[in-house]
Amino acid sequence: MIANLAGVLFDGIACGALLFLVSVGLSVTLGLMNFVNLAHGAFAMLGGYVCVVSMTQLGVPFLAALPVAFVVTAVAGVALERTLYRRLYGASHLDQVLFSIGLVFMAIAAATWLWGPNQQPVQLPGFLQGQVNFAGVDLGIYRLFLIAVVVVITVALQWLIEATRFGAQLRASVDNAQASAGLGIHVDRIFALTFALGSGLAGLGGALGIDVLGLDPGFPLKTMVYFLLVVAVGGAGSLRGPLVAALVLGVFDVAGKYYLPEVGAFVIYALMIVLLVAFPAGLFGARR
Amino acid sequence: MKWNPLVAGAALVLSTFAVHAQDALKIAVIAPFSGPFADYGRQIEGGMRAWLQQHGDVIAGRKVVLVSKDTTGPAPEVAKRLAQEAVVRDKVDFLAGFGLTPEALAVAPVATQAKKPMIVMNAASSIVTAKSPYIARVSMTLPQVSAPMGTWAAKNGIRRVFTLVADYAPGHDSEAAFKTTFTAGGGQVIEAVRTPLKNPEFSPFVQRIKDAKPDAVFVFLPAGEQGIAFMKSFQERGLAKAGIRVIATGDLTDDHVLPAMGDAAVGMITTFHYSAAHDSPENRAFLDAYRKATGDQGQPNFMAVGGWDGMAAIAEVVKRLGGQVDGDRAMTVLKGLKLASPRGAITIDPETRDVVQTVYVRRVEKVGGQYRNVEFDRFPDQRDPGR
Numbered sequence: 001m002i003a004n005l006a007g008v009l010f011d012g013i014a015c016g017a018l019l020f021l022v023s024v025g026l027s028v029t030l031g032l033m034n035f036v037n038l039a040h041g042a043f044a045m046l047g048g049y050v051c052v053v054s055m056t057q058l059g060v061p062f063l064a065a066l067p068v069a070f071v072v073t074a075v076a077g078v079a080l081e082r083t084l085y086r087r088l089y090g091a092s093h094l095d096q097v098l099f100s101i102g103l104v105f106m107a108i109a110a111a112t113w114l115w116g117p118n119q120q121p122v123q124l125p126g127f128l129q130g131q132v133n134f135a136g137v138d139l140g141i142y143r144l145f146l147i148a149v150v151v152v153i154t155v156a157l158q159w160l161i162e163a164t165r166f167g168a169q170l171r172a173s174v175d176n177a178q179a180s181a182g183l184g185i186h187v188d189r190i191f192a193l194t195f196a197l198g199s200g201l202a203g204l205g206g207a208l209g210i211d212v213l214g215l216d217p218g219f220p221l222k223t224m225v226y227f228l229l230v231v232a233v234g235g236a237g238s239l240r241g242p243l244v245a246a247l248v249l250g251v252f253d254v255a256g257k258y259y260l261p262e263v264g265a266f267v268i269y270a271l272m273i274v275l276l277v278a279f280p281a282g283l284f285g286a287r288r
Numbered sequence: 289m290k291w292n293p294l295v296a297g298a299a300l301v302l303s304t305f306a307v308h309a310q311d312a313l314k315i316a317v318i319a320p321f322s323g324p325f326a327d328y329g330r331q332i333e334g335g336m337r338a339w340l341q342q343h344g345d346v347i348a349g350r351k352v353v354l355v356s357k358d359t360t361g362p363a364p365e366v367a368k369r370l371a372q373e374a375v376v377r378d379k380v381d382f383l384a385g386f387g388l389t390p391e392a393l394a395v396a397p398v399a400t401q402a403k404k405p406m407i408v409m410n411a412a413s414s415i416v417t418a419k420s421p422y423i424a425r426v427s428m429t430l431p432q433v434s435a436p437m438g439t440w441a442a443k444n445g446i447r448r449v450f451t452l453v454a455d456y457a458p459g460h461d462s463e464a465a466f467k468t469t470f471t472a473g474g475g476q477v478i479e480a481v482r483t484p485l486k487n488p489e490f491s492p493f494v495q496r497i498k499d500a501k502p503d504a505v506f507v508f509l510p511a512g513e514q515g516i517a518f519m520k521s522f523q524e525r526g527l528a529k530a531g532i533r534v535i536a537t538g539d540l541t542d543d544h545v546l547p548a549m550g551d552a553a554v555g556m557i558t559t560f561h562y563s564a565a566h567d568s569p570e571n572r573a574f575l576d577a578y579r580k581a582t583g584d585q586g587q588p589n590f591m592a593v594g595g596w597d598g599m600a601a602i603a604e605v606v607k608r609l610g611g612q613v614d615g616d617r618a619m620t621v622l623k624g625l626k627l628a629s630p631r632g633a634i635t636i637d638p639e640t641r642d643v644v645q646t647v648y649v650r651r652v653e654k655v656g657g658q659y660r661n662v663e664f665d666r667f668p669d670q671r672d673p674g675r
Contacts, residue, residue, distance in 0.1 A: 004495070004499055007495065011491060011495065015489070015491075112326070117322070117323075117326035117327055117330070119513045119516055121547070121548040121550075123550070129523075129524065130524065131526060140491075140525070214516065216324070218323065218324045222486070255492075256492075258493075258496050261481045261482075261483075261493060262482070265483070
C-alpha cells in the first residue's frame, strides 16, 4: 500500500490542479469583485463547448482551441457584465445568487437546445494521452500537463494582480470604488476587464476539464459543488487560498477513493466540514 | 334565431356519438426528458413513435395519443405526481415509460389504485414488477443479463475478477447475480467496489483495480456518461496492456454511446439482450422505422427497443379487448404475451409479469468503420434469477 503512495499523491495533486483550474475564475469574480457568481459553471461550460466545437467542426488542434475558449468566454463575460451583471454590483448577495442561478438554468436549456442533452466526445491529441513511467510511478501525461498549466496561471495571475498597474487599480477599486473614481481610475472599465478575466479563466478551466469531467448541459450544476467547495475552504480574495484548498481536497479525494473505496466519495465533504469549522473564513481568510 | 329542440337534440346525440367513436387512446410516457438522463426519455418515446410510424396509429378504431411527461431525472416524487396527473386529468388508458427504477417504484401504487396497466420499458431492478399487480415489464432485469456473464467468464478461463458497480439498487442486483454464477463456476471475486452514482472521475478506483491485478474487471454502470468516463481512465492507465480484461453488462457499450468511446472499447465482452447489430428482419424494420420517425437523433439503443416492444404490447392488448381497455382484463392479455421483438422472441412470464428472453454474449468490433456489439454466443430463455 505504501508503494502506491507516490502514485496516489501525484493523482491527488493533479486532481487538485483540475479543481483549481475550474475554480480560479470564481476566485477572481467572487474574491476580488465580491460578486457571488453561481453562473461561473455556465461560463466554464461555454468554454468547454467552444473547445469541442472548434476541435470537431473547425478542425482546430486542442492546444490552439484553449486560447479560443478563453477569448470567446471572456467576450461573452463582458457582454453579460455590461448588460446584466453591473446592475447587481450594489445588490445584496441573495439577489446576486438568485440572478446567477437563473442564468445557470437558462444556460443549461440553451446548451440542450443547441447541442442536445448528450455527452460531447472529447479526443485529446496523441501526445497528451497515456502515461510515462518516472522512478517506478506511472504518471498520466495529461495530468502533468494540467499541473504545468496551473503553475503558469498562478504565476501570471499573481504578477498581474500584485505587480502591474492594472492590478493596483483593481485592488484600489475593490477597496473603495468612490475614492478610486475620484483619483481618475475608470472603475467601470476595470470591473468589466476583471469580469472578462474571471469568465475567460472559467472558460479555460472548462475546456481543460472536459476530458476528465465530461461535457453535457448539466455541467454547471455538476461542477458547482466543486468550485464552491474550493473557494469556501480556501477563502475568497486570495490566490493562495483556493490553490492550497484545491490541492488538499484533491489529494484527500483521491486517497480516500483509493484506500477506502466504500466511503471514498464522502471524504472531501467530511474534510470540508472539518476545515470550515476550524477556519470559518477559509484557510487564508477573506479580504474583508 | 330559435332552435328547433328536436334538431338540437339530434345534433347533441350525433356529436357525442362522433366523439365517442374517435375517443383517443391515451398513453402517458413518464420518463426523464431533460437533465442528466434526458436521453432515456428520448429513446423510449422514439421507439414508441417508430412503432406507430411502422404500424399506423389507429388501433381498434382508436387513435393513439402519446402524452409525454418529463420527470427531469432521478425524481421519484415528480414521477408520482405526473402519474396522478395523467390518471386524473388526462384520463390516460396506459402508464408507460419508466427509465429509472426509483421512478417506477414511486408510480407503482398509483397504478394499483387506479387499476391502470403500467408498462415498464426500461427500469431494470428485479423488484419492480413485484410492486403492483398492474405492472408488466418488456425491457430486462439486471440480474437477468449479469448472471450469464458470470457463467460465461468462468467457462472461458477467467479466474480472478474485481467487480465495480454503481452504488444503487440495480448495481447491487448486478453485483450479486454475477458473483453467484461466477463463483458457482469456480471463479473468485477478489474485491468488490461500489462507486457513487454522481461520480465524475474513476481514476482512483481504476488505479486500485490495476494494483489488484485481476484477470478481468466486471463492470455495471448506468448507460451513458459514466461508462465513457470509466473507459477513459481504463485506457489512460493502460489496464488493457497490463492484461486486465473488461467484462460487463451491455449498458457499458450501449449502442448509443459506443461511438464516443472509440477504440478503447474494441474487444470488450458484454452480455445483453439487444444489439443494434442483431441480424433479423424485425431488427432491420425497427432500425428503419426509428430513423424515419426521429430524424437525426442518432442510434437507437435498448431503451428504444423497450419503447417499441411496449408499444407493441399495448397495441396487442387494445386489439384483443376490442378497444375497451380495462386494467384487469388488460393484465390477463399481458400475462403470457409473446412478441417478435427486434432483439428476438420475448415472452411476458404469466407468474411474475416480467420479461423472459435470450441473453447474448457480444464482443465490440469495428465493422465497416463503425463500432458494433457483435453477438457470438447466447443464453436462451433467461428469467430474472432474483426470483
